[in-house]
Amino acid sequence: MRPLRDTDLWHFARLRPGMLFGLSVIILNVCLAAFGPAIAPFPTQAPAGASLVSPNGTHWFGTDVSGMDIFSRVMAAPRIDLTIALVSTVIAFACGVALGVISGYFAQGDRAGRIASTLIMRIADIVQAFPMFVFALALVGLSGPSTKNVIIALAFLNIPFFLRVTRGTVLQVRSRTFVEAAICAGNTSLRTAFVHVMPNALAPAMVHFSTTVGFSILLTAGLSFVGAGVPPPTPELGLMIQVGAQNMITGQWWTALFPGLCLAVTVLAFSLFGDNLRIFLDPTNRR
């Protein structure tokens, strides 16, 4: 393997502050998800001082209404938020790509294949007819607020996006000669679809991955904010903003400001990284 600083990606990223910013924040988040709760200076789910202390030398981000140290909780939050977002996005990616390959590959096949392909697309259409947040809210609300149900709901809602981008590429790749060669060599259609076509149609879904993780973090926080996500007192950004909301209106600005800032920066990082990755992988866009 070549050292990192010789790769094209590194040369590209060096000239793009947005990508570097995105990458560093993502790495920081991953580190915090791994070690955050362990290296946090105060307990993350128990009071660590007086209620509503403004930011000072001991409590860098102040304390919330029940006296919990906000800085420690922000450090511990990626373990919840990033895990939910990552796991749900991985599930959505796997299902979406698989369905996308099937619906794209069989779009011009025999009758049964065409029907399956159309059916998959129509179902995706219908799932996307529901306004996303309301649907997520209803899904989690009806199945009971818990980490697992948030993951399932987000995964389900994100499948159509992966499906669409994959299907589009599969339709293009499918008409290439190597696919014909694979069929002539005696591969079954499922094998051709998944072994020969799929690896060549993954790029758009992979680019979409990063943006979706960011977006899922935002949705997770939103769900928790209205009380339909993870239960309190879990150190989760949306919950922290919700707890801080009442205090924010009466002037204890630090309670919701810092968790929200972390949320915005994290989501922005994932979306910037995704955007730049797309530009990197699209040669017509490279300058």
Add this chain to the structure above:
Amino acid sequence: MRRFALFTGKRLLFTVPQLFAVSVIVFFMIRLLPGDPSYMLAGPYASPDRIREVRSTLGLDQPITSQYVRYVERIAHGDFGTSWRTSQPVLNDIRQRLPATLELVVGAVLLSVVIGIPLGVAVATSRGGVLERGVFFYGMLAGSLPDFWIGLLLILIFFYLLGWAPAPVGQLDFAVSSPDHITGAYVVDALLTGNGPAFWSACGQLVLPLATLVLVYMPLVLKTARSTTEEMLLSGFVVQARASGLSRWMQLRYALGNALPPVITVVGIEFWFLLGGAVLVETIFAWGGLGQYAVESVINSDYAPIQAVVLITAAFTTLVFLVVDILYYLLDPRISV
């Protein structure tokens, strides 16, 4: 004209199975998800008999197909069940709350269009300078700002620190009585009845939630307007127009004819997103609209309203996309069904 009628007719026909499928999903949502609602409704210490009783009042002991037929029948008669939290028919609850949400969502979409499109076009035509940099950075924020947090920040700054905005207590200040009911949207009602105090109070209350939504959701429109205009200004037919000596204004007109249709689609998407996204902003500003109703129902496991809200917002989305497609057709007749 005949072609237009044909297009609209076909597109309308397409909407019917969509609405049907939406109703199927909403119907099955409650039945396929883990957790039997009758256990939840009967409470944790209910006897098996009591649970069976709840099941039969909910109709859950019937075959699934006849349950579905009954469900569609009831909806066709405008019966969405009764909310056990407000003990009112869900339809009444929704009728009271929907206008408030629409006021917010439509207002935000309109403002995003009125500000976002001209700004995007302006940036596309005059490249370079502070404006372009500003718009570029602002556009990067598209989709990554937590709207509920921005709302809180605006309250902190404009209510607590500066004292310019009224307290976030809903659609009207406490001391003001609501205007006579016409549409349900207070600003419109107050204007129609000439109720001055209610109008100003409602407008004042509207500013911050509207500003939040516009601030968070405008970048998408702005970005699209900018990039499609830029692309069109560089394309062959505009170069040809320039070579023929047409004025800059004419060139822009040519470009916009082709640049705006994609923007319409994005506006539709924004509407779709806001119908759901406004939920959080409504909660912060105690807006009392459909979104807040949905949240309260979810927290209290009140099933009928949740189903109704999901169904109605989805039906609304379907309508919005219908309108978008028709507008798109009017702007770009090359499209066919």
